Ligand SMILES: Nc1ncnc2c1ncn2[C@@H]1O[C@H](COP(=O)(O)OP(=O)(O)O)[C@@H](O)[C@H]1O
């Protein structure tokens with residue numbers, strides 16, 4: 330029922346055609362001791378047809394960055410600086426009604442927890458139909474037909490009968506597929522998947538990754554896949570941004586990142602992936618400590634308190650993201666890594 | 674290659690059932706809830722049709738057969754005016770439901786409106802509503818009711834009497850409506866705060882659930898999100914509270930009758946029968962036992978039903 334061998338067009342990163350372009354986005358939270366910075370002037374971009382992986386420990390601000398772009402932040406958390414352009418228009422300043430057209434219509438979301446992200450008292454067929462009726466102006470009957478097709482697309486057995494089911498009647502893996510179907514309902518140009526497999530067991534995780542990969546190739550959309558598991562997405566993404574404490578510390582094509590991880594934090598993340606070839610190696614956490622709490626960010630490099638290579642300059646100034654490779658596709662925010670390159 | 678992986682470890686193929694049918698299945702498995710439901714249905718039937726089926730009129734006195742013990746001709750015996758207690762208890766069921774339904778309805782309308790507004794808009798509106806709620810709850814219920822009745826009842830009644838004497842309009846002779854008005858009004862006035870709190874808490878907690886963010890991420894409007902995502906999810910606990918509240922209102926009416934501010938004789942209510950019975954219970958225990966037992970049964974039934982609905986309406990508890 331689906332094509333087997335689509336040749337995926339080359340993503341347009343190199344041509345510089347950016348579908349999503351986030352510049353200097355800063356997010357603050359209201360605390361008892363005044364506002365605290367959670368995300369600090371982050372820059373991100375996703376090309377047309379490109380798949381970007383965003384990696385980082387939990388609490389790095391991955392989810393808030395995505396939510397803030399679409400102005401979905403919870404109370405007391407807000408964007409104080411920066412812009413988020415989608416197809417050339419700033420999402421931060423457009424009107425609410427324009428924004429609603431982008432949400433769900435042009436940008437699909439898949440959330441982390443399939444158990445709580447579906448409305449428990451609404452049949453899944455109706456939850457799928459809602460955006461189709463709203464964004465695509467379909468009739469109820471058309472939307473229901475399309476909802477059935479979408480469930481089949483994401484590999485739910487007995488799709489048509491499932492339309493009348495309530496979320497609690499489905500397993501976690503099935504619910505996550507329903508969420509993917511909802512995210513894809515209006516053929517979005519960009520799909521944002523926020524740790525969509527964290528709640529699932531390992532075999533189903535791999536199935537979901539494969540599923541999104543196939544759907545992406547078929548539908549030709551851009552994808553942002555957020556995870557804290559580098560190994561899971563190695564075969565899916567074109568480029569990876571490593572996030573630490575609300576800033577991008579390394580930005581590289583996926584192969585370059587695995588071949589030549591340059592930021593000490595990236596190196597730590599890679600070292601903590603168990604090597605399948607080595608039976609005895611268990612998940613070794615080579616980075617001690619935890620990311621800084623909001624409001625307790627160090628003055629200099631945010632990674633300094635945990636960094637094995639820390640020098641005195643790291644405590645005083647913040648390293649910026651600088652190109653390592655000639656064409657600037659591999660960038661890193663670390664004084665030591667940048668100096669090594671100059672020395673070489 | 675197969676594009677769509679077809680395997681999933683937990684594919685339960687069950688026919689889809691609706692949330693309500695599902696809840697009904699779960700309710701039926703709960704013995705206490707079924708008992709509660711059965712009693713409530715029987716009492717409701719009694720309230721509607723009972724007065725037409727009783728062997729005696731609830732008002733007809735037979736001074737030759739006063740204070741009779743229960744027998745076949747008078748199932749619950751007779752009272753000090755020779756009235757059939759069974760017939761009066763049956764009619765009292767109608768009074769109890771009338772009071773409970775009207776009071777709960779008014780209280781729910783006030784409570785849901787204030788609670789939803791407070792939870793949804795927050796800010797100063799929330800503070801005012803919460804202040805009103807706390808105020809109302811901090812005044813002792815019975816005190817409030819006694820004060821209302823003592824200060825309003827006799828002026829209204831005497832006004833109506835004077836209107837009757839002046840106009841001879843029979844509308845003004847029926848002071849029983851004043852009773853109902855004051856009983857309903859004051860009971861509703863003390864009963865709404867729990868509903869307001871419940872609905873406010875529900876709205877607040879639902880507003881921060883992930884599926885609300887997910888609905889916003891789909892670009893749905895606030896109106897659709899409120900009507901299809903927030904309200905239906907708040908409904909379960911409200912239904913439960915209403916069920917329990919009906920029983921509470923019946924008990925409250927008796928407490929008022931005991932204080933002489935309930936539904937007044939000769940209209941039979943369980944409450945005024947109990948308070949009459951309490952005066953002579955050493956000599957004629959059946960005059961107390963019959964209405965008290967029925968009131969107890971009704972109150973327990975509503976609370977069992979409420980608990981059962983609570984479990985049944987929560988699909989996440991489903992196995
Ligand atoms: N609703 C919230 N209220 C208060 N703090 C929050 C909230 N959501 C996230 N945070 C804080 O913001 C930071 C980043 O959160 P998040 O974006 O969810 O991280 P990630 O998705 O990378 O795990 C964390 O330190 C977290 O404590």
Ligand code: SF4
Pocket residue numbers: 592593594630631632633634636637638639640643648662663664665666
């Ligand atoms: S800048 Fe300094 S502290 Fe920061 S990662 Fe590089 S070496 Fe470590």
Ligand SMILES: [Mg+2]
Pocket residue numbers: 391392393441523524
């Ligand atoms: Mg997250």
